[in-house]
Amino acid sequence: MPATQAVTDTLARPLRDLRISLTDRCNFRCTYCMPRHLFGSEHLFLPRKELLNFDEIERLARLAAGLGVTKLRLTGGEPLLRRDLEVLVARLAAIDGIDDICLTSNGSLLTAERARDLKAAGINRVTLSLDAIDDDVFKAINDVGFPASKVLTAIDNAKAAGLGPVKVNCVLQRGVNEHQILPMVDHFRHSDVVLRFIEFMDVGTSNGWRMDDVITAREIVDTIRTRHPISRLPATAPGETANRWTFDDGAGEIGIIASVSQPFCGGCTRARLSAIGELYTCLFGVHGRDIRGPMRAGASDAELSDLLAGIWHVRDDRYSEIRGEQTANRRGKDADGKVEMSYIGG
Numbered sequence: 001m002p003a004t005q006a007v008t009d010t011l012a013r014p015l016r017d018l019r020i021s022l023t024d025r026c027n028f029r030c031t032y033c034m035p036r037h038l039f040g041s042e043h044l045f046l047p048r049k050e051l052l053n054f055d056e057i058e059r060l061a062r063l064a065a066g067l068g069v070t071k072l073r074l075t076g077g078e079p080l081l082r083r084d085l086e087v088l089v090a091r092l093a094a095i096d097g098i099d100d101i102c103l104t105s106n107g108s109l110l111t112a113e114r115a116r117d118l119k120a121a122g123i124n125r126v127t128l129s130l131d132a133i134d135d136d137v138f139k140a141i142n143d144v145g146f147p148a149s150k151v152l153t154a155i156d157n158a159k160a161a162g163l164g165p166v167k168v169n170c171v172l173q174r175g176v177n178e179h180q181i182l183p184m185v186d187h188f189r190h191s192d193v194v195l196r197f198i199e200f201m202d203v204g205t206s207n208g209w210r211m212d213d214v215i216t217a218r219e220i221v222d223t224i225r226t227r228h229p230i231s232r233l234p235a236t237a238p239g240e241t242a243n244r245w246t247f248d249d250g251a252g253e254i255g256i257i258a259s260v261s262q263p264f265c266g267g268c269t270r271a272r273l274s275a276i277g278e279l280y281t282c283l284f285g286v287h288g289r290d291i292r293g294p295m296r297a298g299a300s301d302a303e304l305s306d307l308l309a310g311i312w313h314v315r316d317d318r319y320s321e322i323r324g325e326q327t328a329n330r331r332g333k334d335a336d337g338k339v340e341m342s343y344i345g346g
């Protein structure tokens with residue numbers, strides 16, 4: 001493998017993180033991500049042969065590492081649905097230059113044994129999604145009747161396996177779960193788990209996003225402060241997505257991902273690889289660039305590496321910043337062809 005040839009984009013942002021979607025399938029039907037009316041029994045998921053196989057994923061991750069990527073995040077759909085995931089993780093962990101491998105999951109399949117196997121294979125940390133602590137609220141959001149209590153068990157399994165510090169993602173939507181902010185905060189205070197509230201984003205075209213539905217970081221902080229004093233912490237790393245806050249009484253940390261109200265495109269060093277091998281340079285991309293095609297047609301490592309570097313080199317994405325500038329005129333978003341969150345994994 002040649003020495004790392006770090007690439008930067010048109011805004012001088014290096015390529016540091018690669019988020020790999022392992023499948024477009026999910027066993028949940030979260031109403032804001034894979035609503036049942038669009039992802040029902042009629043929906044055609046990708047056939048297996050379309051998905052990048054482990055050799056292909058490993059190869060692209062290795063080439064990405066050669067361009068400066070140090071961190072991989074495995075996501076989906078639901079990544080734990082991908083058979084033999086541990087085998088892939090072990091192969092990714094052996095790549096020179098990759099020093100952090102994380103997993104984002106809904107936790108439904110994270111048994112104690114699976115958590116231990118993933119840790120042994122090389123996953124460092126997991127982020128588990130939980131949008132409400134109340135079973136009824138959570139069941140209504142995931143729309144498959146999955147109780148919050150089972151995600152709490154998954155969180156315990158992850159902690160016990162050393163997959164920490166465990167982060168918990170909670171996407172807030174007005175009228176759906178903002179009343180869960182304080183119960184979630186109270187549950188995870190003093191727990192070693194970093195709870196992160198996420199502003200509902202206008203990803204894809206399935207979720208009927210409206211600016212009015214976004215519970216902003218400001219509102220989240222104000223709500224928490226009605227019960228617990230919190231203070232802002234400085235960022236620990238450039239390009240950090242979450243604003244970090246600490247409970248003044250020492251009960252731990254909380255994160256707020258203000259992608260809508262305080263966009264952080266300037267520090268965005270992430271590329272996303274879809275399950276069929278398209279490279280997206282922004283979460284809000286309309287078209288990914290096909291990498292699988294040239295790879296399956298026999299492109300050499302050098303050719304593929306040049307392709308990846310070339311895509312990054314001309315990148316000028318800053319969708320959230322532009323959206324922020326235009327929000328005043330915005331009237332909801334539809335039919336603009338943006339890629340779905342369940343397809344590229346957040």
Ligand code: SAM
Nearest residue numbers: 076077078104105106129169200201341345346
């Ligand atoms: N299935 C896994 C999970 O739920 O963690 C991984 C894939 S999921 C697409 C990744 C993350 O994206 C989840 O935390 C989910 O809540 C979040 N997400 C999905 N749609 C979103 C949206 N419109 N705005 C903000 N976050 C979203």
Ligand code: SF4
Nearest residue numbers: 026028030033077106
């Ligand atoms: Fe599945 Fe995750 Fe999307 Fe929910 S947020 S439908 S768990 S991919």
Ligand code: SF4
Nearest residue numbers: 265268282283319320
């Ligand atoms: Fe990165 Fe695009 Fe999100 Fe901006 S909008 S932070 S460029 S993924």
